[in-house]
Structures are given as structure tokens and as C-alpha cells.
Amino acid sequence: MAKKKSKSRKQQPSMGLIIGVAVVLVAVLIGAQQWWNHRQFQNSIRAASYYEQFPTEGTRIGRADAPVQVVEYFDFQCPHCQTASDRIVKPLIEQYVAEGSVAFTYRFFPILGPESVLAAQGAYCAMEMGMFWPYQDYLFAKKGLGNRGTYSRNNLIAYAREVGLDANAFAECLESDRAVQYVRAAHDQAVRLGLIGTPTFFVNGQPVSLSSWEDMFRVVEQALAAAGR
Amino acid sequence: MSLSKPWRLPAAERRTEKPEGDAGGGAGRRAAASAAEAAADRAGEARWPLPLAGLSLGGAGLSAYLWQAKVGGTELICGPLGDCVTVNASVFSEVMGVPVALLGMLMYLALAGVLLVVWRRPDSGLANYGFALALAGTLFSLYLTGLEAFVIGAYCVWCLTSWILITGITWQWGRMLRRTARNAH
Numbered sequence: 317m318a319k320k321k322s323k324s325r326k327q328q329p330s331m332g333l334i335i336g337v338a339v340v341l342v343a344v345l346i347g348a349q350q351w352w353n354h355r356q357f358q359n360s361i362r363a364a365s366y367y368e369q370f371p372t373e374g375t376r377i378g379r380a381d382a383p384v385q386v387v388e389y390f391d392f393q394c395p396h397c398q399t400a401s402d403r404i405v406k407p408l409i410e411q412y413v414a415e416g417s418v419a420f421t422y423r424f425f426p427i428l429g430p431e432s433v434l435a436a437q438g439a440y441c442a443m444e445m446g447m448f449w450p451y452q453d454y455l456f457a458k459k460g461l462g463n464r465g466t467y468s469r470n471n472l473i474a475y476a477r478e479v480g481l482d483a484n485a486f487a488e489c490l491e492s493d494r495a496v497q498y499v500r501a502a503h504d505q506a507v508r509l510g511l512i513g514t515p516t517f518f519v520n521g522q523p524v525s526l527s528s529w530e531d532m533f534r535v536v537e538q539a540l541a542a543a544g545r
Numbered sequence: 546m547s548l549s550k551p552w553r554l555p556a557a558e559r560r561t562e563k564p565e566g567d568a569g570g571g572a573g574r575r576a577a578a579s580a581a582e583a584a585a586d587r588a589g590e591a592r593w594p595l596p597l598a599g600l601s602l603g604g605a606g607l608s609a610y611l612w613q614a615k616v617g618g619t620e621l622i623c624g625p626l627g628d629c630v631t632v633n634a635s636v637f638s639e640v641m642g643v644p645v646a647l648l649g650m651l652m653y654l655a656l657a658g659v660l661l662v663v664w665r666r667p668d669s670g671l672a673n674y675g676f677a678l679a680l681a682g683t684l685f686s687l688y689l690t691g692l693e694a695f696v697i698g699a700y701c702v703w704c705l706t707s708w709i710l711i712t713g714i715t716w717q718w719g720r721m722l723r724r725t726a727r728n729a730h
Binding site for chain 2: 331333334335337338339341342345346348349352353356460461462464465466468469470471474478
């Protein structure tokens with residue numbers, strides 16, 4: 317009998333321990349998730365302040381009178397556009413836009429489904445609220461593909477909140493007719509130009525055919541040389 | 546060692562306690578009670594791991610589906626209820642870059658594994674850790690459901706199903722532990 321009691325006493329702390337283990341495990345998971353999301357948020361804040369150093373207007377970054385004007389027709393869900401964001405757009409801004417020799421403009425050409433259109437409308441709303449550049453950076457960083465929810469309405473609103481936009485005003489804009497009309501007009505303009513895919517680049521109005529990402533910098537250098545810079 | 550061996554964890558655990566009970570006097574009333582409990586095991590309680598195993602494997606399958614949808618391996622079908630696409634792509638669908646659905650699948654598989662070990666080795670003491678894992682899964686699912694309701698603003702029917710599954714597993718596992726503890730007295 318004494319043995320039994322001692323055995324049951326041994327089991328009591330064991331139950332307390334296993335509940336403790338469960339609670340600690342959940343606390344670690346929640347803590348890790350919150351810490352990671354907070355870090356992502358800090359990164360987006362840094363991205364926002366990074367773009368503040370450049371002159372921007374709408375989807376253009378760089379001086380309006382820069383000798384070389386680069387334009388990209390893009391779709392947020394296009395994997396090559398996502399790569400181009402890292403391999404072309406960011407180095408261009410870093411090397412050429414910063415010194416005032418190049419201006420870069422994004423033009424919407426959503427051709428890969430409903431989330432491409434929604435993401436473009438979201439980027440339009442961010443543009444309207446003066447935050448296109450940090451917002452597009454955030455959307456590209458998500459690397460959403462195939463209309464799988466990355467750029468769903470609710471997530472676009474959540475991303476807007478994370479880059480510091482007023483979520484209610486953003487949501488109102490996202491569903492507005494003006495956002496739909498702007499994106500439709502941009503799409504139709506690309507179709508009128510005869511474009512059939514993304515990304516498509518233009519340098520000083522001339523289409524650029526790329527066989528590698530580095531080709532873009534060669535073309536920009538040639539355009540700068542032609543402009544006497 | 547045959548796979549057709551019945552699931553008899555509580556009875557097996559009680560067997561390890563029997564010598565102490567017998568040493569206490571071996572009264573006829575106690576023996577009768579023990580026989581009645583064993584009969585209860587044979588009648589119903591002995592079958593408990595089968596639903597538990599089924600729930601664990603079902604949860605693993607469900608999580609695997611959500612994980613594959615998350616990484617683009619398959620299309621996510623939500624049905625008329627909620628917006629699982631938004632939830633599965635939200636910033637809360639990952640923990641430090643690891644999809645929550647993958648963590649869920651690993652948890653369910655671990656539970657099935659622990660169940661298998663406990664079935665083969667009832668005295669291994671792993672049942673407690675299985676319960677701890679299931680309880681952690683329930684609490685984390687509760688947290689995620691709270692996020693769906695109050696932060697994301699969308700519900701995922703598959704995630705809610707998984708929450709119900711893991712809650713059922715925890716409840717079953719807790720019942721098993723309580724029964725084992727009661728039988729040990």
C-alpha cells in the first residue's frame with residue numbers, strides 16, 4: 317500500500333512536468349513567430365526609409381529629366397520579374413538612379429491571373445498613398461506565384477498595414493473603381509504596344525532584348541554614352 | 546509481435562502493477578474488480594488506440610495537404626466556408642520561414658510514432674510525452690484560430706478541422722493517461 321502511494325506521488329509531478337513542457341513549447345513557437353514577424357516588419361520600415369532618399373513620382377524613381385529612362389512592364393506573379401527586381405531594378409537604383417543618371421519606371425501588365433490584377437491594384441493604392449516603392453518591394457519579397465493566396469485581398473491589406481499604410485483607406489482604395497480602371501488602362505496600353513510577356517524593358521523608348529541580366533547594364537551604359545554621360 | 550495483436554495499453558500497464566496489488570493481500574473483492582476491469586478493456590477500452598491512430602494519421606494527411614498547397618505542389622480548395630487561401634498565405638502561416646502546416650504534419654506523425662512505441666512498450670513512459678505534444682498542438686492551434694478571428698480576419702476550414710482533430714487526440718490521450726493512473730492505484 318505504501319509502495320502504491322509513493323508511486324502515485326511520483327506520477328503527480330510528472331503530469332505537472334508534461335503540461336509545463338507543452339506550455340513552454342507553445343510559448344517558444346509563438347515567441348519565435350512574433351520575433352520573426354517583427355523582424356520582417358523592421359525590414360519593411362528600413363525599406364521605406366531607404367526609398368525616401370530618391371526622388372519618386374508614382375511608379376517612377378529617379379529624376380524626371382534623367383538622361384536615361386528605363387521602363388519595365390511587369391507582373392507581380394511573374395517569376396522573372398521577381399528575379400529582375402533583385403538582379404536589375406535594385407542595382408540600377410543603387411548605381412545609376414542614386415547618381416541621377418537613370419530614372420526607372422514600373423508599368424503594370426498583369427497577365428497571370430486574378431492575383432496579378434489584385435496585386436497591381438494594391439500597388440496602385442500604395443502609389444496613391446505615396447508608398448509605391450516600399451510596397452512593391454514588399455510584394456516582390458513575398459514571391460507569390462500561381463494565384464495561391466499570396467496576393468489575396470486580405471493579405472494585400474495586411475502587407476499595406478505592415479509597410480505603415482492606413483489599412484482602412486487602403487482597403488477602400490483596393491475595391492474602388494479608380495484602382496480597377498488604372499490597372500486596366502495600364503494593361504491595355506501594354507497590349508497596344510504589342511507586348512506579350514513580362515518582364516519587358518524599354519531604355520529611352522527602345523525595347524531591350526535580354527539574353528542575361530547583365531545585358532541591361534550594357535544597354536544602360538550605351539545609352540549613357542550616347543547621351544554624353 | 547503480430548500486427549493483429551489487439552491494442553491493449555491500459556491492461557498491459559495494469560499488468561505491471563498487479564504484483565504489488567496482489568502483494569497487498571490478494572482479497573477476492575480486489576481480484577474480482579481487476580477481472581472486471583480487464584473485461585472492460587476487452588469490451589471497449591482496449592480499442593482506444595485505433596481511433597487515436599486514425600486521428601493522428603488523418604491530421605498528418607490534412608497538414609500534408611496544407612503544406613503542399615503552401616509550397617505550390619497542389620491547389621488549395623476551401624469550399625464555401627471561409628478563406629483558407631488567405632490564411633495559408635498569411636504571415637502567420639510560418640514560424641521563422643517554416644510552414645506551420647509542415648510543423649503540424651511532423652507533430653501528427655510524431656504522435657503516431659509515439660503511439661506505436663507505447664503500443665509495443667507500454668512501460669516506456671512515452672505516453673506522457675505524447676500527451677505533452679498533443680497538448681502543445683492544441684494550444685498552438687487555439688492561438689492560430691485566435692489569429693484567424695482577430696488578426697487575419699479570415700477562417701481556414703482545414704485549419705479549424707485540424708484544431709478539432711488535435712483537440713480530440715489530446716482529450717483521448719488525457720483519458721488514457723487518467724485511466725492508466727487510476728488503474729495504477
